[in-house]
Amino acid sequence: MARHVVATVDDIAPGQRKLVHVGGRDIGIFNVGGEFFAIANRCPHEGASLCRGRVVGLVESSEPGSYQLSRPGEMVRCPWHGWEFDLRTGKSFCDPRRTKVRAFDLKVEEGAALVEETLLRAETFPVSIERQYVVIEV
Amino acid sequence: MSTLELDRDRPAQGKLRVIDCDIHPAMNAWTEVHPYLAKKWIEHLTVFGSHLRHAFSEALTHPRMSPDAARVDAYPDEGGPPGSSLALMQSQHLNPNGVAFGILNPLRWNPGSQRNLDFGVALTQAMNTWQVERWVKNEPRLRASILIAQEDTEGSVAEIEARASDRNFTQILVLPRTDEPLGRRRYWPIFEAAARNNLPIAVHVGGTNGHPSTAGGWPSYYMEEHHAVAETMQSVVSSLVFEGVFERFPTLRVVIMEGGLGWIPSFNARMDKHWSRLRSEVPHLKRSPSEYVREHVWFTTQPMEEPGRASQLIDLFDRIGWDRLLFSTDYPHWDFDDPRHAFKAPLSEAQRAQLLYGNAQAFYGIG
Numbered sequence: 392m393a394r395h396v397v398a399t400v401d402d403i404a405p406g407q408r409k410l411v412h413v414g415g416r417d418i419g420i421f422n423v424g425g426e427f428f429a430i431a432n433r434c435p436h437e438g439a440s441l442c443r444g445r446v447v448g449l450v451e452s453s454e455p456g457s458y459q460l461s462r463p464g465e466m467v468r469c470p471w472h473g474w475e476f477d478l479r480t481g482k483s484f485c486d487p488r489r490t491k492v493r494a495f496d497l498k499v500e501e502g503a504a505l506v507e508e509t510l511l512r513a514e515t516f517p518v519s520i521e522r523q524y525v526v527i528e529v
Numbered sequence: 530m531s532t533l534e535l536d537r538d539r540p541a542q543g544k545l546r547v548i549d550c551d552i553h554p555a556m557n558a559w560t561e562v563h564p565y566l567a568k569k570w571i572e573h574l575t576v577f578g579s580h581l582r583h584a585f586s587e588a589l590t591h592p593r594m595s596p597d598a599a600r601v602d603a604y605p606d607e608g609g610p611p612g613s614s615l616a617l618m619q620s621q622h623l624n625p626n627g628v629a630f631g632i633l634n635p636l637r638w639n640p641g642s643q644r645n646l647d648f649g650v651a652l653t654q655a656m657n658t659w660q661v662e663r664w665v666k667n668e669p670r671l672r673a674s675i676l677i678a679q680e681d682t683e684g685s686v687a688e689i690e691a692r693a694s695d696r697n698f699t700q701i702l703v704l705p706r707t708d709e710p711l712g713r714r715r716y717w718p719i720f721e722a723a724a725r726n727n728l729p730i731a732v733h734v735g736g737t738n739g740h741p742s743t744a745g746g747w748p749s750y751y752m753e754e755h756h757a758v759a760e761t762m763q764s765v766v767s768s769l770v771f772e773g774v775f776e777r778f779p780t781l782r783v784v785i786m787e788g789g790l791g792w793i794p795s796f797n798a799r800m801d802k803h804w805s806r807l808r809s810e811v812p813h814l815k816r817s818p819s820e821y822v823r824e825h826v827w828f829t830t831q832p833m834e835e836p837g838r839a840s841q842l843i844d845l846f847d848r849i850g851w852d853r854l855l856f857s858t859d860y861p862h863w864d865f866d867d868p869r870h871a872f873k874a875p876l877s878e879a880q881r882a883q884l885l886y887g888n889a890q891a892f893y894g895i896g
Contacts, residue, residue: 437870443602470601471865473594 545627551857555612582739603861649678712772762788839874
């Protein structure tokens with residue numbers, strides 16, 4: 392396991408996502424209203440790129456005829472077959488136990504702290520002390 | 530039960546070699562067929578437009594989960610609907626998925642469902658030429674399907690005869706919800722022309738042609754309509770069998786496209802059971818219904834069944850017949866099947882090669 396700096400927080404606007412390649416894996420970094428999440432990019436069903444999917448809320452119903460929309464922007468739908476994955480956990484809504492993608496530990500950290508760290512891997516850009524960075528552990 | 534995990538690429542498999550029996554090309558606009566339409570039909574199109582037998586002439590009867598029923602990632606950067614860009618089809622599908630041959634099945638504009646029969650025939654002629662000029666000539670891996678306006682048998686037969694010797698075409702495409710059940714005698718001249726020219730009849734889901742989309746009427750949800758392709762195909766197969774089409778045309782081959790697979794064994798068993806008791810109603814049948822299906826009917830694989838247990842999928846293939854399954858992706862539609870992951874069962878290399886390539890090679894005589 393290693394920690395990887397994969398983006399500055401400004402790289403990914405709220406509602407947007409970025410595909411990164413670290414530790415031999417394609418990982419999607421999603422900004423949900425200022426919170427960042429990281430999940431494996433590859434849909435466990437047939438392998439589509441989840442970063443190409445639409446980010447949606449969670450539609451539920453307490454009874455026929457009622458609709459409740461909650462957790463806006465916290466689910467990503469596979470661009471092919473529409474499987475809904477929870478960006479917080481990587482689990483699918485319909486089959487959370489078996490159909491899930493790996494969710495990675497992610498932290499937003501200050502550049503000032505990161506420049507001191509020796510085991511860190513900044514994949515694509517130098518870290519400067521003034522900015523905030525998205526760091527995942529893979 | 531195992532957890533589905535495709536986080537990592539699977540270990541390198543043998544090189545993919547695929548015949549994709551179901552690719553949907555699209556036009557950017559009607560104007561793409563103008564060069565192949567007589568002036569009077571261009572004017573007709575401009576003044577009156579396209580009028581299908583179902584309502585909402587240019588729209589699908591149920592809103593799809595995604596527009597154009599398309600993969601979200603299949604929209605060309607340069608604009609236009611999914612399936613309209615050959616470059617994207619090549620880079621996103623044909624090249625990475627090892628497609629050696631791909632068969633085009635144009636669905637939009639439903640020429641066979643046009644109320645104006647003469648316009649429908651003209652449109653099939655134009656769209657057939659369009660397939661060759663726009664697609665096959667620019668991508669030698671692609672093959673066209675002969676579209677026909679099936680409610681005008683005379684026009685249909687003329688178009689079949691006009692294209693039959695052209696190797697760019699592999700089959701005759703019919704949409705399943707015909708005015709009358711497909712096996713009825715009004716359509717026999719089409720089957721005769723197909724058999725005479727050794728061209729398969731491909732029946733691909735598409736539109737409702739004025740019928741309710743389910744046997745129980747109009748459903749509320751797309752999910753219900755999406756499943757109704759299976760019952761539609763059942764009515765196609767039973768009509769062809771019980772009307773005696775395969776007795777009359779013993780070399781006719783039919784491929785049922787995108788109708789699902791799980792229903793086939795139980796449907797065959799039910800037809801056989803009824804036949805054993807009610808045979809005298811259809812004395813022109815010389816054999817059990819399932820024998821006609823086994824001999825005359827092929828099925829494309831997408832949307833692949835996912836029964837949860839791999840052994841059930843293998844059992845299903847055993848019961849349908851491994852040699853009757855033709856691999857298809859449905860590119861660029863949302864329920865696309867990837868050739869690497871479509872079959873959720875352990876297959877031998879020989880089985881995989883048969884499903885992905887060999888069966889279609891033998892069926893269409895290509896490759």
